[in-house]
Amino acid sequence: MKKIATNNAPGAIGPYSQAVVHGGILYTSGQICINPATQDIVEGGIKEQTHRVCQNLGAVLEAAGTDFDHVIKTTCFLTDMNDFATFNEVYGEYFTSKPARSCVAVKSLPKGVLCEVEVIAAVD
DSSP states (O other): OEEEOOTTSOOOSSSSOSEEEETTEEEEOOBOSEETTTTEEOSSSHHHHHHHHHHHHHHHHHHTTOOGGGEEEEEEEESOGGGHHHHHHHHHHHOTTOOEEEEEEOSOOGGGOSEEEEEEEEOO
């Protein structure tokens, strides 16, 4: 098992890793919209937050030697399902290979953010 860490995505804010690779599969922790350069939540609404989440996931994927095209499954968390259409629009710009996905509404997320996404991806 190999732990993945990159300064191009926010560091873990608890006792966990950004991601772990085991048996050729990458399992990421959920990413939220923290700008890794400033450690601040990005300004704006669901559109801006979703872009930052996907950028953070891209950095973790790259650090593990894989990319969005190798994502097998995502799990998405939204604090408001009224944001679903806008979230999907931005999400679709990154996950063009259309991996399997679950998307659920949650009461709240860390730091009051609007969305969080975790991925499972193949690592060649």
